[in-house]
Amino acid sequence: MCKVSVIVPNYNHAPYLRQRLDSIFNQTFQDFEVIILDDCSTDNSKEIIEEYRNRSQVSHVVYNETNSGSPFKQWAKGFDLAQGEYIWIAESDDWAELNFLDVLVSILDQDNSLTLAFCENYWEFGTKTEQQRFCFSASTIKGSRFIKKYQSFRNRIVNASSVLFRKKILHSIPNNYQDLTSCGDYLFWIYLLEKGNIRYIRKHLNHFRRHSFTTTTKSTTSGKTFFENFYIYEYLFNQGYITPFLKLRIFTYNLDLIERHKQDLLTNKAYIKCKKLWEFQDKGFLIKIIRALARDANICHENFSMGAKIWKILHLPNTNIRKK
Numbered sequence: 001m002c003k004v005s006v007i008v009p010n011y012n013h014a015p016y017l018r019q020r021l022d023s024i025f026n027q028t029f030q031d032f033e034v035i036i037l038d039d040c041s042t043d044n045s046k047e048i049i050e051e052y053r054n055r056s057q058v059s060h061v062v063y064n065e066t067n068s069g070s071p072f073k074q075w076a077k078g079f080d081l082a083q084g085e086y087i088w089i090a091e092s093d094d095w096a097e098l099n100f101l102d103v104l105v106s107i108l109d110q111d112n113s114l115t116l117a118f119c120e121n122y123w124e125f126g127t128k129t130e131q132q133r134f135c136f137s138a139s140t141i142k143g144s145r146f147i148k149k150y151q152s153f154r155n156r157i158v159n160a161s162s163v164l165f166r167k168k169i170l171h172s173i174p175n176n177y178q179d180l181t182s183c184g185d186y187l188f189w190i191y192l193l194e195k196g197n198i199r200y201i202r203k204h205l206n207h208f209r210r211h212s213f214t215t216t217t218k219s220t221t222s223g224k225t226f227f228e229n230f231y232i233y234e235y236l237f238n239q240g241y242i243t244p245f246l247k248l249r250i251f252t253y254n255l256d257l258i259e260r261h262k263q264d265l266l267t268n269k270a271y272i273k274c275k276k277l278w279e280f281q282d283k284g285f286l287i288k289i290i291r292a293l294a295r296d297a298n299i300c301h302e303n304f305s306m307g308a309k310i311w312k313i314l315h316l317p318n319t320n321i322r323k324k
Contacts, residue, residue, distance in 0.1 A: 004032040004101060005084030005167065006057075009074040010049070010092035011039040011067070016209065017048045019095045025055060029101035032088075033059040035081050037074050040067040059083070072177055072184035075160075079170055087167050094161040097205045104164040107199050115143060115196040116165035116189075118157055119205040126211075131204055138202045143193035144241075151193065152241045153250060155186040162206040169195050182219030183228040190236070221261055223270030226254060230277050254278045 006024055010017065024034060034057045036049055046063065053061050060081050068074055075089060086108060090096070100119070107117045123130045150156045157163060173191035177184040219225045233250055236242045242250070258265065258274050265271035 002031055002033045002084045003105060004029075004086045004088055004164070005078070005082030006032050006034045006088045006090050007075065007078030007082065008034065008036045008090050008092055009039065009071055009078065010037065010041060010045055011071070012041045012043045012045065013092040014041070014043040014045045014048055016093040016095075017045060018051075020090065020092050021048075021052050023095040023098065023100075024090055025052070025057065026098055027096070027101045028099050029105055030057075032101065033057055033082075033084060035060045035078050036062070037078055038063045039071075039074055040064045070178065070181045070184065072180060072188065075184075075188075076175065076178050079167070082167055085167060086164050087170075088164050089160040091159070091161045093209045093211075094159065095207045095209075096161065097207075100205045101164070103201070103203065103205060107201070108164060108166065111140065111197070111199070113197045114140070114166075114199050115169050115192050116163055117199040117201070118163040119201050119203050121159055121162050121206045121208040122204050124207050124209045129207075132208075133202065138200055140197055140199045143196055143198050146198055147190060147193050147236070148241045151190060152236050152246065153253075155183070155189065157185075157189045159206060159208040160185055161208065163189075165192055180228045180231075182224040183232060186229070187232050187235070190232070220257075221264035222268045223265055223274050226258060226270075226274040226277065229254065251278055 008020065008024070013020070021034075024032075034052075034055070036052070036058065038045055038049060038061075040063070049061060052058060062077070062081075078089070079087065086105065088101070088104075104117045104119065108114055121132050123132050169192055172195060173188075177188040177191065180187060219228075233242065233247070237247055255275065255278050258271070258278060262271055265274055
């Protein structure tokens with residue numbers, strides 16, 4: 001049994017595969033297996049994968065005969081094959097610093113309360129690299145607190161390649177994240193976060209490649225992201241992670257996002273459905289009170305620090321209210 005199972009789910013990422021795989025096999029920490037899963041790629045991915053098949057750490061190479069339709073089904077296939085204590089989902093278009101496993105394995109080894117550890121990312125935009133940094137200090141934090149404070153508005157674990165987690169947690173979480181095709185990672189991280197503590201470090205150990213034709217971009221313009229996020233936010237609200245005030249903020253943010261993508265959504269015949277889904281249903285007295293408080297807080301915000309505190313406490317959106 002190895003320490004880490006490295007799952008490489010690939011679909012049409014031939015231009016990036018060598019850099020990805022080399023950054024895995026050249027890790028300073030070497031106690032790992034590699035599971036390569038190709039989801040019926042139509043480029044020359046297979047040719048490149050075969051160059052690595054005979055590496056001693058490669059335990060499985062699996063080619064799908066038909067495309068699965070969801071990267072998260074590929075994740076689950078990798079989980080079933082994995083023999084390691086920890087799992088690293090190494091996305092096929094990203095790459096890692098060579099001490100990635102050394103650092104994160106050490107963190108998990110030292111604290112059994114941790115379900116996962118994740119690092120900071122370099123964001124790669126073609127020839128341009130940006131150092132992204134999270135809005136909180138490196139620390140160990142209870143997973144449920146992380147959800148409530150950071151994960152309830154949007155997915156803050158932005159790239160699977162930056163995470164190392166314990167395999168044994170998988171048997172205790174729901175598998176419906178596999179039914180999603182766009183936001184399954186968001187739901188998956190929430191389920192893991194609910195099972196224990198997590199550790200975030202501010203070291204930039206992962207390179208997150210950003211390009212135009214990502215699954216996220218296509219899913220947003222087709223409307224999938226809005227439908228799947230709605231499902232996730234309903235779960236978060238029902239579990240008590242989201243206050244009514246934050247729910248209003250989330251709904252307002254998504255409606256604004258729908259308007260920004262209006263032309264693409266109209267083209268895909270999804271605009272009306274998305275808008276109706278995210279329109280806040282409660283038109284009663286509570287909303288009138290919230291809007292009145294928002295206007296008052298906005299006025300106070302211009303002159304007094306107390307106004308800013310009210311704005312922050314209520315989680316009110318910085319939206320059209322300001323313009324009225």
